[in-house]
Amino acid sequence: MIGIAITGSGSAVPDSRLTNQDLSNVVETSDEWIRTRTGIRERCLASPTDSLGALATAAAHQALEQSGVAAIDLDLIVLATSTADDLFGSAAVVQANLGATHAAVFDLTAACSGFIFAMVTAAQFIQTGTYRRVLVIGADVLSRWVDWDDRGTCVLFGDGAGAVVMQAHDSNQFLGFELCSNGSLNSCLNLAYAAEAYPLHPKATVSKGRYSPVTMNGKEVYRFAVNRVPEVIEKALFRANVPLEQVDWFVLHQANQRILDAVADRLKIPPEKMLSNLASYGNTSAASIPLVIHEAVQAGKIQPGQTLATAGFGAGLSWGSAIFRWGLG
Known part of the structure; x- marks a missing residue:
C-alpha cells in the first residue's frame, strides 16, 4: 500500500472580529454567559463582500x-463545506483561483465532521495509487445562516478556512481512522430547506424557497459528543495500532470548551495535550480542525514526526477520527 504524508497547513479568517461584549448589543446575552457555557470570547465574521471561495x-x-x-502539480482538491457560495459547489472556484488546472475537484458536505471525512476520502485516492498530491480544505461561513435573535446558537459560530496537503510517500504517516453516522439523530442539528408551494400548472405544483437558520438541540448534541467522541478516537487508535499515551496532540472540532474538557477527562489525558483556539474563533465548522493545526504548527507546538489524534462531530449526526503523524517524520 502506498504511504501518505501530511506536509503543509494553512488557514484564513475574515478581518472582522466580534467580541462577546459586542454581541451583547445585538442579542440578550453577556460575555460571562457565553464564556462560562462555551469558552468563546470572540469570533471572526465574513462581510457581505467576503466569499467562502476566497477564504x-x-x-x-x-x-x-x-x-x-x-x-499546477495537484491531482485533487477536496473542499469540505456546508456553506458554499454556490449550491453547485465552490471547489471549482478554488481550483481556478489557485491555477490548479490539472486537479479534479469536488465539494464534500459532512458539516463539522467534514474535514475528517475529507481527509479520509483523500487518503483513499492516494493509497490506491490514483492520485499523488491532494489538497484538503475545510471552510465554512455559518454567519450567513444563523438566527441573530437566537442567543442559543448565534453566539457559537464564526467563519474561517483551513487546509492541509496530503502526498504519496514511501512511509505511511496516515495511520488509521474511523467514520460514523446516525441519521436517526438528524433533527438535533439542522440548516434546513424551507419550501414554499409554487403552483406551476393545474397538474404540477413545485417548491420555491430558501434555507432556514441553523437550529440545534444543544443538550442532545453535547450528550452525543461527550459519549461518542472518546469512543471513536479509541477505535481509530486501535485501527492505527497507536496507544493513547503515544499521542502527542489531540485536535478536536472546536464546538464547545466543555466538550473538549469532558473528552479529555473521559480519555484521562493531560488537558495540555488538548489543543484549543475556541476562545478566539468560536465554532468554524469544517474549518476548525485545520485552523487549530495550522496555528499549532506556526507556534512550533506541532513538530514533524509527532502523532495527532483528530476528531470531528456534528450535523448528520456524524462523527469521525483520523490518526496521523505530522510531516515527513
Whole structure:
C-alpha cells in the first residue's frame, strides 16, 4: 500500500472580529454567559463582500507554500463545506483561483465532521495509487445562516478556512481512522430547506424557497459528543495500532470548551495535550480542525514526526477520527 504524508497547513479568517461584549448589543446575552457555557470570547465574521471561495483559496495558498507543492502539480482538491457560495459547489472556484488546472475537484458536505471525512476520502485516492498530491480544505461561513435573535446558537459560530496537503510517500504517516453516522439523530442539528408551494400548472405544483437558520438541540448534541467522541478516537487508535499515551496532540472540532474538557477527562489525558483556539474563533465548522493545526504548527507546538489524534462531530449526526503523524517524520 502506498504511504501518505501530511506536509503543509494553512488557514484564513475574515478581518472582522466580534467580541462577546459586542454581541451583547445585538442579542440578550453577556460575555460571562457565553464564556462560562462555551469558552468563546470572540469570533471572526465574513462581510457581505467576503466569499467562502476566497477564504478557502487563501488557506490553500499557505498550505501549498508550506508543503513545497505547486498548485499546477495537484491531482485533487477536496473542499469540505456546508456553506458554499454556490449550491453547485465552490471547489471549482478554488481550483481556478489557485491555477490548479490539472486537479479534479469536488465539494464534500459532512458539516463539522467534514474535514475528517475529507481527509479520509483523500487518503483513499492516494493509497490506491490514483492520485499523488491532494489538497484538503475545510471552510465554512455559518454567519450567513444563523438566527441573530437566537442567543442559543448565534453566539457559537464564526467563519474561517483551513487546509492541509496530503502526498504519496514511501512511509505511511496516515495511520488509521474511523467514520460514523446516525441519521436517526438528524433533527438535533439542522440548516434546513424551507419550501414554499409554487403552483406551476393545474397538474404540477413545485417548491420555491430558501434555507432556514441553523437550529440545534444543544443538550442532545453535547450528550452525543461527550459519549461518542472518546469512543471513536479509541477505535481509530486501535485501527492505527497507536496507544493513547503515544499521542502527542489531540485536535478536536472546536464546538464547545466543555466538550473538549469532558473528552479529555473521559480519555484521562493531560488537558495540555488538548489543543484549543475556541476562545478566539468560536465554532468554524469544517474549518476548525485545520485552523487549530495550522496555528499549532506556526507556534512550533506541532513538530514533524509527532502523532495527532483528530476528531470531528456534528450535523448528520456524524462523527469521525483520523490518526496521523505530522510531516515527513
